[in-house]
Each structure stands twice: as C-alpha cells, then as structure tokens.
Amino acid sequence: MHTLNIIGAGKLGQTLAALWHRRGTFTIGGILNRRRESAARAQAFIGAGTVIDTLAQMPAADLWLLAVPDDQIAATAAALAPVLRGQNTPPLVFHCSGALPASILSPCGTPRVASAHPVHSFADPQRSLRDMPGATVALEGAPGALTTLAPAFQALDCSCLYLDAEQKVLYHTGSVIACNYLTVLLEQSLQVFAAAGIDRQTAAQMLQPIVLQTARNNFALGPEQALTGPLVRGDRATVARQIEALDKTLPDTAAVYRTLGLAALPLAKRAGLSEDARRQIQSILDEPLS
Ligand SMILES: NC(=O)c1ccc[n+]([C@@H]2O[C@H](COP(=O)([O-])OP(=O)(O)OC[C@H]3O[C@@H](n4cnc5c(N)ncnc54)[C@H](OP(=O)(O)O)[C@@H]3O)[C@@H](O)[C@H]2O)c1
The missing domain is CATH 1.10.1040 (N-(1-d-carboxylethyl)-l-norvaline Dehydrogenase; domain 2)
Incomplete structure (x- = not known):
C-alpha cells in the first residue's frame, strides 16, 4: 500500500487522511502542522500517522499532500525540495487548492505534481467524514500523477472532473x-x-x-x-x-x-x-x- 505524508492536516488534510486510512487506500506516514499540538489533534482524528516537528524529519513517502493555506503552497513546495532529493523514487506531490494549478508545486523538484480540488465544504471534519464521499474532485496536473490520484478519490466514491491549468481560476x-x-x-x-x-x-x-x-x-x-x-x-x-x-x-x-x-x-x-x-x-x- 502507498504511504501518504501530510503537510497541513487542517480541516481538509485530516479529513482526507482519515477517510483514506479507514478505507485502506493509503498508509498514513508523517503529519506536520505549524503547531505540534494541532498535528497531535489531527493524528488522533485520523487514527494513524506520526506527528513530526520539522520538514527535514519527515519520513520518505510515495505521496505528499500539501494541504496548507493556498498562500503557503509555493513556499512549502520550495522548502520540500531538499527533503525529496533524499528519496530514491520521485514521489507524487499534490495540493487541494481550487484556484491554483499543479505547476505551483514545481519548486519541490518532482515531475509528478497535481492539484485535486474536492468540491466540498470542509467546515467541520466530523461532518465531512460522512458527507465528503461522493463529491466531485477536480483533477489537474501531470498525467502520471493523476493515474494514481483518480483511483484514490474513486475509493472515496468521488467522481473525477479533469481540468486544464487555465480553467482553474x-x-x-x-x-x-x-x-x-x-x-x-x-x-x-x-x-x-x-x-x-x-x-x-x-x-x-x-x-x-x-x-x-x-x-x-x-x-x-x-x-x-x-x-x-x-x-x-x-x-x-x-x-x-x-x-x-x-x-x-x-x-x-x-x-x-x-x-x-x-x-x-x-x-x-x-x-x-x-x-x-x-x-x-x-x-x-x-x-x-x-
Ligand atoms: N476547507 C475547505 O472547505 C476546502 C475545500 C477545498 C479545498 N481546500 C483547500 O485545502 C487546503 C487547506 O485548506 P483548509 O481549509 O484545510 O485549511 P486549514 O484548516 O486552515 O488548515 C491548514 C493547515 O496547515 C497548517 N499549516 C499552515 N502553515 C503551515 C506550514 N508552513 N507548515 C506546515 N503546516 C502548516 C496549519 O497548521 P496549524 O493547525 O498548526 O495552524 C493547519 O493545520 C487549501 O489549499 C484549500 O484551498 C479547502
């Protein structure tokens, strides 16, 4: 089973991680938030994963979800580059912003980047555990990344809509x-x-x-x-x-x-x-x- 690291296990990040953990889609790896106590709360909600304190300490993973606020995605991707250089196989890195294209992740250095925007309001993670499955997810990015992400969202009963980068805003x-x-x-x-x-x-x-x-x-x-x-x-x-x-x-x-x-x-x-x-x-x- 693929391993998923999460940077930014907030409303969306912890919900997706919990759903994928429950359905056996991914093994949850490292969880990194700004504050350790917030990451610990997310870990308890997800029911899996390891709280990590810094990017440099994150374990290797097949997939990395950057679910930080939109304005921090580019900087987080750049900070991730030296960490990913240590991995043998280039991992898949994706974000879930509706407005930003996958290319904003380019600074992280892997060609397998994507954006996956669930058309769902993650106002309350507990409610979203029940209500998010079945939502549409708009996918955009490298074809080699989408072939992994589409089945992962389909495992949550979601349907996928494929977009070009220019359509996103x-x-x-x-x-x-x-x-x-x-x-x-x-x-x-x-x-x-x-x-x-x-x-x-x-x-x-x-x-x-x-x-x-x-x-x-x-x-x-x-x-x-x-x-x-x-x-x-x-x-x-x-x-x-x-x-x-x-x-x-x-x-x-x-x-x-x-x-x-x-x-x-x-x-x-x-x-x-x-x-x-x-x-x-x-x-x-x-x-x-x-
Ligand atoms: N919420 C929605 O309804 C929704 C729907 C579709 C897509 N999205 C997308 O999902 C992404 C996340 O949104 P959200 O609503 O889940 O945000 P959120 O609840 O504010 O969570 C953001 C998380 O990122 C962490 N974080 C912030 N800066 C960080 C950094 N530099 N390093 C590590 N962690 C950091 C925060 O940690 P702390 O908790 O310690 O502050 C927080 O846990 C965004 O791209 C958004 O566009 C959201």
Whole structure:
C-alpha cells in the first residue's frame, strides 16, 4: 500500500487522511502542522500517522499532500525540495487548492505534481467524514500523477472532473459564488431580519426550510423556474419599498440588494417578466442611494 505524508492536516488534510486510512487506500506516514499540538489533534482524528516537528524529519513517502493555506503552497513546495532529493523514487506531490494549478508545486523538484480540488465544504471534519464521499474532485496536473490520484478519490466514491491549468481560476470562482457567497447572503438576510426585530435563532429556524427548498428547486427545475418573489412578478412598488427600507437601516445590504437585483433581471426576463416591468425595476434598482 502507498504511504501518504501530510503537510497541513487542517480541516481538509485530516479529513482526507482519515477517510483514506479507514478505507485502506493509503498508509498514513508523517503529519506536520505549524503547531505540534494541532498535528497531535489531527493524528488522533485520523487514527494513524506520526506527528513530526520539522520538514527535514519527515519520513520518505510515495505521496505528499500539501494541504496548507493556498498562500503557503509555493513556499512549502520550495522548502520540500531538499527533503525529496533524499528519496530514491520521485514521489507524487499534490495540493487541494481550487484556484491554483499543479505547476505551483514545481519548486519541490518532482515531475509528478497535481492539484485535486474536492468540491466540498470542509467546515467541520466530523461532518465531512460522512458527507465528503461522493463529491466531485477536480483533477489537474501531470498525467502520471493523476493515474494514481483518480483511483484514490474513486475509493472515496468521488467522481473525477479533469481540468486544464487555465480553467482553474474561473472553475473555482464558480464554486466560491455558489457556496461561499450563499453563506454571506444568509448572514445578510439574518441582519435584515434582526433590523425587523426578529432574533437570529427564530429567523434561522424560519429560513432553513425555504432555503433548502429553494436549493432543491434550482437543481430540479433550473434557475428560471426556481426564481420567485417580487422581482420576477414585476411588483415594482414592493421592490421600491424594500430598497427604501434598506437604504434607511442597512445601506451596505441595500447595495447588495441592488446589485443582485440587477443581476436577476435577465433571469426574470427569461422567466416571463415583461420588458416594460424590467425597465421600470431596473431604474428603481439603479437609483442612487438617497
Ligand atoms: N476547507 C475547505 O472547505 C476546502 C475545500 C477545498 C479545498 N481546500 C483547500 O485545502 C487546503 C487547506 O485548506 P483548509 O481549509 O484545510 O485549511 P486549514 O484548516 O486552515 O488548515 C491548514 C493547515 O496547515 C497548517 N499549516 C499552515 N502553515 C503551515 C506550514 N508552513 N507548515 C506546515 N503546516 C502548516 C496549519 O497548521 P496549524 O493547525 O498548526 O495552524 C493547519 O493545520 C487549501 O489549499 C484549500 O484551498 C479547502
């Protein structure tokens, strides 16, 4: 069985290592984090591996996962070069950033580099142990590395999407908008409820079913049919009243409402909004903040 070393056993690193350990895909080797106690916690979560204090002390391995924050991948790859020179066979080195290409790992000196981005939010490793299997993983990099990584992710019931390096930034931006900005929108929504005197807990309880239903409708029916509300109905006076209320209480949220409202208009048009209503709503949304 191949051995996997992990540099950066944070949310993603420890989850993948734990899953591969449980499924018998890889033997877990060295675990190196910035702080020893963090690596020890990761080791306990994974249930395997050895906590290591410095890069130079890492044992040899067939695969190296660099799951440090994106901004540290290049420097970590460069620091790894002298360590890898001591290994007989060039190992496979990969990172899991959605935005960065495999080539950022070139300074480590091995030609077998890849990026493998799971389309999954590793917010809580315990939940991810249950929910990550089955996700899509976007693979990019040296063909000789991908032939090893694809079966490893398939062993977690994942399906693989193959990308070119040039596709990565926009590919990742697509998932940032759908996933991260959904969280931002929910927070904005809770702030608006708070301004209406409805506490966060009550608002969250109220929102959960409608948000989940909206997500399901989008995937089942497509965005045009899933879009409901005053904008697509052409309820100009309601849109104007909502903007006025936000301008008075939460001007930053008013700006978000305007921007997303304008972005929604072409969709609303395709969903049946008349040209006359579209123009009027656009002029309401375009009005400068008073
Ligand atoms: N989280 C997600 O949902 C997600 C999804 C897809 C892809 N990714 C990708 O996965 C990678 C890791 O993200 P993450 O969310 O798991 O990050 P994270 O939870 O912040 O974990 C980063 C880990 O790297 C360690 N670290 C930082 N600098 C280091 C260094 N110089 N040497 C050794 N270890 C170092 C940290 O150690 P300490 O704990 O000691 O600070 C921490 O354990 C990123 O490339 C990210 O783009 C993340």
